Amino acid sequence: MADSAAPRAFPWPVVLFDLDGTLVDSASDIAEAVNRLLAELGHAQVDEATVRSWIGDGARQLITSALQHAGETQTVDAVMPRFLRHYEDCLLLDPQVYPGVQSTLQALQAAGVHMAVCTNKPAQFVPPLLEALGIDGYFDAALGAGDLPERKPHPLPLLHLAEGFGVDIAQCLMVGDSVADAGAAIAAGAPLVLVAYGYRRDFDLHGCGARAVIDRFDQLLELR
Ligand SMILES: O=C(O)COP(=O)(O)O
Numbered sequence: 001m002a003d004s005a006a007p008r009a010f011p012w013p014v015v016l017f018d019l020d021g022t023l024v025d026s027a028s029d030i031a032e033a034v035n036r037l038l039a040e041l042g043h044a045q046v047d048e049a050t051v052r053s054w055i056g057d058g059a060r061q062l063i064t065s066a067l068q069h070a071g072e073t074q075t076v077d078a079v080m081p082r083f084l085r086h087y088e089d090c091l092l093l094d095p096q097v098y099p100g101v102q103s104t105l106q107a108l109q110a111a112g113v114h115m116a117v118c119t120n121k122p123a124q125f126v127p128p129l130l131e132a133l134g135i136d137g138y139f140d141a142a143l144g145a146g147d148l149p150e151r152k153p154h155p156l157p158l159l160h161l162a163e164g165f166g167v168d169i170a171q172c173l174m175v176g177d178s179v180a181d182a183g184a185a186i187a188a189g190a191p192l193v194l195v196a197y198g199y200r201r202d203f204d205l206h207g208c209g210a211r212a213v214i215d216r217f218d219q220l221l222e223l224r
């Protein structure tokens, strides 16, 4: 999409984006990391669809789900360092930006909208992933799990970003795919848009206060 497609009057000066399941499809890489850990622990592999349903609430919850699923008795703390090594090794295997992301971010930037990433992905993996995908230049800030004492669905990361931009949280549109994104936006008082193509299917996308549920990322540009 060319700059001419930039929205003339995008309603919000700031947009806060979730990462996994919203901007980037990283499920196959995360599934590979989980399966490398499960193999080391002597457990059967799990399919990508199952891992997708575990993504969105951070690495601790992901591994809690995986260990429970496998019947593994070791604690999350015991296996987390090994998992994080696998996560790092798999981070850039095959991540994909969703269709329309690049052009939409470009149009929003051209329209003067400020943007940030607000993810529950471990913070150390966020900058290399954004850089590898060539979308790092669109964001003024990126917060991941571990950067602050709380993560989504707590409102703190959103409020912290709004403060950094010097705007009221009501001026910051949150765009995400999961119940953690919805919870954080509602708790913070941020307007919310959900993408319907994301990972979490265990909540009512249409019943949680989002002002829109979009099937394609570029539909963001049509919001009024
Ligand atoms: O690591 C996760 O749980 C995914 O993070 P995100 O959906 O908040 O980007």
Ligand SMILES: [Mg+2]
Binding pocket: 018, 019, 020, 021, 022, 055, 056, 176, 177, 178, 198
């Ligand atoms: Mg997500």
